[in-house]
Amino acid sequence: MAVPIELDRYGVGKVTYxxxxxxxSANYSRSHGITPDICQVVMTPQTLDPDEAGYEPIEPDGYLLFEFDSNTVTQNILGNVGTTSKTTKILMQGCRPDKAAVRKSSTSESWTIPIYDRRWKWKYGSYSGHWNVKKNGVIESRKERTPRELADMCLEAMGEKRYDTEALDDLEKKKSLKYRKKVRPEVHWDRIPPAQALNDLVTPLGYRVCLGWDDRVRICKYGVGELLPTDDLMSGGFDANLPEIPDSTTVLGGITMHEAMWEMEPVGLDLDGDWRPINHLSYAPRDIVFKPDWRFSIPPNFPEIRLKFDEIKNNIKPTDDEYKKRKEQHALAVQTVYRCYRLTYPVNTEEKETLRKRYDELGADLAKLVDDGSRPGDKGYDRLYAKYTAARRELFLKSEPVLPGPKQKNPRTGKLGDYKLQEFEQILPIFETRAELAVDSYTGKLIRKQPEVTGIYYDFVEKYANTISVGEILNSQITFDVLPEQGILKFSEPITRDVKVKIDDQTKTLTLPAQLRVKIATPLKSTVGETARYTYIYETPKNYRTTPAELPDNLPEGVRKITGGTDTKVVIRNEIVQAYQARYEVRDISGEERTVLLSVVDNSETEELxxxxxxxIDVEYLKILTENAGSGVYAGLKPMNLDGAIQQVAISRNTTGGMTTTISRNSEVDIYVPTFDERQRNQDLKEMIKAHNETVDTTQQVNTKGD
Incomplete structure (x- = not known):
């Protein structure tokens, strides 16, 4: 049968609100994501006064109706000419107009009014849920949900009745990429808009939220979808597949947690604002040879320190410097001594006796200088304080403390060995938790366990005596706060131990500092301040890497060829947290208690980091491997739905009634609409500003809460 010959084609478009x-005229582009797209409508001025004739209110929750009436003139084999008419419509409900802009000239006036598609409503709503919770590295079955199930829950919470999330099933059955099989992202949504929860779920997995012209919400795999149509194509083009390709991609996880058992020493706060061991404090009681002696100055009142204040309080005015100094010294003793204990070394670290002696001597000199009124900024104080801190650093370094878990390459042998800390500051600020996970019995949430304090101390809650073993856990009724920046635990009550000694042939009970340890997590920094994170480096396949083009001949003498290659691209995923957990046992060895390191547990395997x-990496390389990018401009109205490949559909109706549709595949060509990545960054920035009270901190700080 002969096909009629097309003689002419014409049509007229119409937009209604x-x-x-x-x-x-009207211009609208629909793109991926949850951010509403805007139709820019140019309208004829009309009255906005309800009392005037012809007033018609602009609906605040209306619809946009795009219509295109096309007419095709054809001639059949007999020479008969006929016209075929067709009307194509796209209806967009739930739209919202915004503030109009007025444009005037000497001869005309027009209003431009932006109209948002129905996704403007998606910024509202409140949704909560904590799913794929892990307990000791294993997801609880009652909390396990697939990505598709999570997406369905979000869409239901959004009030969507028609949606398609089938593409997410690919994560369950893709055998060629085992690491993409049975992906179970842990989500913790706390009263956030369900659309935001949906977007945060699927985008990191390489999927996009696509709103169709049929009002169906589809979750589509990026780069996978229909080809550009060929019917009614007016003009088209392709995008050269020239993405920015790094030689490798480095995934950096969150800050690594290193849980170990640390010895602690009693410290106090001094007049100069510095935390120091109690024997280095300006108000430390002294014996007749000026050695620190706390034996007879016990909490909570510290009588010897109080006595020094009582000696002068009735003889001089409260405004006198000596009066204020002694009063403050007593207050600091009551508030901090025997209440505050600072981490010193991981257990089983041996100090160098000569270096400890030097450190204590400088500490005594500094205490006297502070008691005499010297403060930071005074030359004498600054010189002595520099020597004092240098002595502390040397003592720490030469003690060779080993942090269980990570390994360190020996620069001479190239072999991996124990990680020896060089500075105490490498583990600051400490976390306020351990690395081990547990389910909170009250909230049911997965949390990090609280630090565990053990040791020899006087149990004034139950035993009314000293504990027997260094392995005995601190009574739960004794609470404490963690001061992360100082590496200090501050207890609610003074923690001491009783020791019986003979003085002048009499047995007396003295109150001394407790011998405490704490099992707690710390970060690990290099000496230049770089914090350890889980790191995975993926080398880009050679066939995708860029290589410098060959240079032409006969170049001027001395021209050097620039070295090829591109550095690594760093992608930070704070939810990937590596955690080391040292496990110990207290044993009786030859009548002496010893704490033995049994093993170090690493969650890399159990949590499949x-x-x-x-x-x-798979998501990052989708953009590099995605091909066949291009766009086309089509006559009339083309209601093509978005999918993973069709990323943008733009409709334009001009002042004469002409209408075109621009469709983009694996690209976005509308210069007036930000790209998906830009929209994501804008959304993330808004959330960041909101979370940080409208300030943005560009550094990644240690979250001491451990969550």
Whole structure:
């Protein structure tokens, strides 16, 4: 059968919004994501006064109706000419107009009014849920949900009745990429808009939220979808597939947690604002040879320190410097001594006796200088304080404390060995928790366990005597706060131990500092301040890397060829947290208690950190491997739905009624609409500003809460 010959084609487009009497032109682009796109409508001015004749209110929750009436003139084999008519419509409900802009000239006036598509409502709503919770590295079955199930829950909470999340099933059955199989992202949504929860869930997995012209919400895999149509194509083009390709991609996780058992020493706060061991304090009681002696100055009143204040309080004015000094010294003793204990070394670290002696001597000199009124900024104080801190650093370094877990390459042999800390500051600020996870019995949330304090101390709650073993856990009724920046635990009550000694042939009970340890997590920094994180480096396949082009001949003498290659691209995923957990046992060895390191547990395998990193790599390389990018401009109205490849559909109706549709595949060409990545960054920035009270901190600080 002969096909009729097309002689001509023409049509006229129309855009309608309830309440707008005459629309002169309209431009609308629909793109991926949850951010509403805007239709820029140019309209003829109309009255906004309800009392005037012809008033018609512009609906605040209306619809946009795009219509295109096309007519095709054809001639059949007999020479008969006929016209075929067709009307194509796209209806967009739930739209909202915004403030109009007025444009005037000497001869005309027009209003431009932006109209948001129905996704403007998606910024509202409140949704909560904590799913795929892990307990000791294993997801609880009652809390396990697939990505598709989570997406369905979000869409239901959004009030969407028609949606398609089938593409997410690919994560359950893709055998070629084992690390993409059975992906179970842990989500913790706390009263956030469900659309935001949905976007945060699917985007890191390489999927996009796509709103169709049929009002169906689809979750589509990025780069996977329909080809550009060929019917009614007016003009088209392709995008050269020239992405920025790094030689490798490095996935950096959150700050690594190193849980170990640390010895602690009693410290106090001094007049100069510095925390020091109690024997180095300006108000430390002294014996007749000026050695620190706390034996007879016990909490809570510290009588010897109080006595020094009582000696003068009735003889001089409260405004006198000596009066204020002694009063403050007593207050600091009551507030901090025997209440505050600072981490010193991981257990089983041996100090160098000569270096400890030097450190204590300088501490005594500094205490006297502070008691005499010297403060930071005074030359004498600054010189002595520099020597004092240098002595402390040397003592720490030469003690060779080993942090259980990570390994360190020996620069001479190239072999991996124990990680020896060089500075105490490498583990600051400490976390306020341990690395081990547990379910909170009250909230049911997965949390980090609280620090565990053990040791020899006087149990004034139950035993009314000293504990027997260094392995005995601190009574739960004795609470404490963690001061992360100082590496200090501050207890609610003074923690001491009783020691019986003979003085002048009499047995007396003295109150001394407790011998405490704490099992707690710390970060690990290099000496230049770089914090340890889980790191996975993926080398880009050679066939995708860029290589410098060959240079032409006969170049001027001395021209050097620039070295090829591109550095690594760093992607930070704070949810991937590596955690080391040292496990100990207290044993009786030859009648003496010894704490033995049994093993160090690493969550890399149990929590499949490599799998999470590879999934991140997979998403990053989608853009590099995605091909066949291009766009086309089509006559009339083309209601093509978005999918993973069709990323943007733009409709334009001009003042004469002409209408075109621009469709983009694996690209976005509308210069007036930010790209998906830009919209994501803008959304993330808004959330960041909101979370940080409208300030943005560009550094990644240690979250001492451990969550």
């Amino acid at each position: 309830p309440g707008i009497k005459k629309i002169e 490599k799998k999470l990193a590879l999934a991140t």
